[in-house]
Amino acid sequence: MKHPESEIQQNAVEWFKLQYPKKLIAASQNGARVNIRQAVTLKKEGLLRGLPDLFIPEPTDKYHGLWVEMKSPKGRTTKHQDDIILKMIERGYMVSICRSLGEFQEVVRYYFKPLSRR
Numbered sequence: 001m002k003h004p005e006s007e008i009q010q011n012a013v014e015w016f017k018l019q020y021p022k023k024l025i026a027a028s029q030n031g032a033r034v035n036i037r038q039a040v041t042l043k044k045e046g047l048l049r050g051l052p053d054l055f056i057p058e059p060t061d062k063y064h065g066l067w068v069e070m071k072s073p074k075g076r077t078t079k080h081q082d083d084i085i086l087k088m089i090e091r092g093y094m095v096s097i098c099r100s101l102g103e104f105q106e107v108v109r110y111y112f113k114p115l116s117r118r
Contacts, residue, residue, distance in 0.1 A: 008072070008104070013054070025054060025055070027055075029054065046111050054067070066108070070084065071097055074101065
């Protein structure tokens with residue numbers, strides 16, 4: 001079974017690590033398949049439903065960090081994702097939904113570009 005969203009995300013992380021080797025990127029594991037016992041444990045440990053797929057904890061002159069929700073070309077965000085995205089924006093983070101490696105690259109380049117050059 002193909003998982004286009006996963007493939008896009010894997011390519012995005014690989015590209016990011018090559019382009020920005022000294023910067024951090026991390027994945028949330030909200031999409032991981034686990035059994036009910038593991039799900040209960042993860043929730044107790046703080047797993048947040050709707051959290052975007054990737055986080056770049058590198059502050060810029062305007063944002064605290066960048067959250068990226070990866071979607072397949074026809075994928076849609078859930079109500080939980082929309083709520084979390086809004087909360088992240090309210091807290092000073094940039095959030096983007098990317099449907100391709102090209103979109104991810106464009107967002108990351110924009111994010112790291114100084115305000116004076118945007």
